Amino acid sequence: GGRRRAPRRRPPPAATLSFSNYFSLGVDAQAALRFHSVRDSNPHLFFNRLTNKMMYAVLGADEVARRSCANIGGRVRVFDEAGRELRVPARAEGLVFLNINSYSGGVSMWSSEAVAEPLAAWLPENSEGGSGGGGGGGGGVNKWAAPSSRQDGMLDVVAVYGAFHLGQLQMGLASAEKVGQCRAVRLATRDALPMQVDGEPWVQEKCVIRIQAQPDKIPMLMFTKEGGEVVEDVQYALDNALAQNFINSTQHGSIMAEISNRIEQRHLRASVQPWTFNI
Numbered sequence: 647g648g649r650r651r652a653p654r655r656r657p658p659p660a661a662t663l664s665f666s667n668y669f670s671l672g673v674d675a676q677a678a679l680r681f682h683s684v685r686d687s688n689p690h691l692f693f694n695r696l697t698n699k700m701m702y703a704v705l706g707a708d709e710v711a712r713r714s715c716a717n718i719g720g721r722v723r724v725f726d727e728a729g730r731e732l733r734v735p736a737r738a739e740g741l742v743f744l745n746i747n748s749y750s751g752g753v754s755m756w757s758s759e760a761v762a763e764p765l766a767a768w769l770p771e772n773s774e775g776g777s778g779g780g781g782g783g784g785g786g787v788n789k790w791a792a793p794s795s796r797q798d799g800m801l802d803v804v805a806v807y808g809a810f811h812l813g814q815l816q817m818g819l820a821s822a823e824k825v826g827q828c829r830a831v832r833l834a835t836r837d838a839l840p841m842q843v844d845g846e847p848w849v850q851e852k853c854v855i856r857i858q859a860q861p862d863k864i865p866m867l868m869f870t871k872e873g874g875e876v877v878e879d880v881q882y883a884l885d886n887a888l889a890q891n892f893i894n895s896t897q898h899g900s901i902m903a904e905i906s907n908r909i910e911q912r913h914l915r916a917s918v919q920p921w922t923f924n925i
Contacts, residue, residue, distance in 0.1 A: 664922045665843045668749055669857065671722065671833075671850075672715040672740025673808055675840035679847040680705045709809035715739040721837055724803070727830035735823050738805035740812075742822070743831060743857065745801060747794040753815050755822040756794040756802040792827060797903070799859055800827045831857040860922055862899075880905060 681701060685692045692698055718741060719734030726732060734741065742749060749755050794802050804822035806812055814820035833855040841850045881902070888898045 662922055663843055664860065665745065667746050667844045668742055668744045669841070669843050670740060670742040671835075671839050671841040672718045672738070673709060673806060674740050674742065674750070674812055675842040675847045676715055677705055677709055677809060677812070678842050678845060679840050679849065680709075682847060703813070707809070713739065713808065715808075715840070718805075718839075721839060722833055722835045724825075725832040725834075726826065726828040729832075732803060732826045732828075734825065735805050735807075737807050738823065739808045740806040741825070742804050742806065743801045744794070744804065746796060747802060750812075750816065755804045755815070756824060799829055801829075801831060801857065802827055803831070829859070831855075833857075858922060 681698075684701065684705070692701065716739055717736075718738050719736060722734070722741070724732040724734060724741070742755060744755055747754055747756050792798070792800075803825040805825050806815070806822055811820060815822060835850070835852050835855075838849055838851050840847060842848070884893070884898050884901060887893045888895065893901075
């Protein structure tokens with residue numbers, strides 16, 4: 647008889663997830679994954695916020711020695727919407743893709759001030775379809791980093807240098823490394839990596855991920871020391887006008903977006919555009 651053909655291994659099914667705050671991979675996702683694993687195994691140890699933070703600190707200290715996500719730039723390639731490859735710093739152990747400039751309980755990862763900053767963002771010689779390896783090297787072109795905004799339809803991409811660096815960020819003693827700003831992202835991983843979406847972690851096998859903004863925006867409330875009663879009243883009036891068919895959904899969204907643009911710098915209210923990524 648003839649030779650039997652080996653069965654083809656089907657690729658895993660594609661998945662689509664959404665996030666409003668951030669998507670990350672590397673050291674922070676690894677810490678979150680270990681925290682969730684320990685909590686699921688020993689729920690009696692996690693009875694208040696202080697205990698949770700102490701456990702996070704212990705697991706973070708262990709990760710400082712392990713460095714399980716070292717050389718993240720050699721394990722993942724990141725491209726923007728034009729197919730240009732972003733330069734991942736050689737020392738990076740994690741990447742964070744921010745829709746809202748508020749990470750892990752309110753840490754600001756990207757300046758919101760109206761000051762442009764120099765940014766080595768792209769590797770032109772390693773653009774998609776071209777030659778060259780992954781990130782981690784020099785050769786980036788100079789670009790000016792725009793201030794972070796919830797209204798610009800951009801993801802702010804930053805790098806972190808390990809568990810110790812994450813602790814410094816929490817205490818305001820360090821800054822994240824700005825990598826780039828993108829309207830869409832394509833990631834290609836070389837092996838399994840820990841990832842998380844808005845604090846929900848998992849281990850992802852080798853894959854290609856595409857991140858893009860959803861067409862609709864959703865309102866987001868923020869804590870503020872200033873009174874937000876006027877904004878709430880306007881929101882209520884617009885919702886009521888929409889319900890009574892005085893305005894349509896497009897007009898409602900446009901008015902709220904304009905209000906958000908005008909008061910964003912006062913941190914009263916913002917319209918946030920959710921993002922989806924396909925694995």
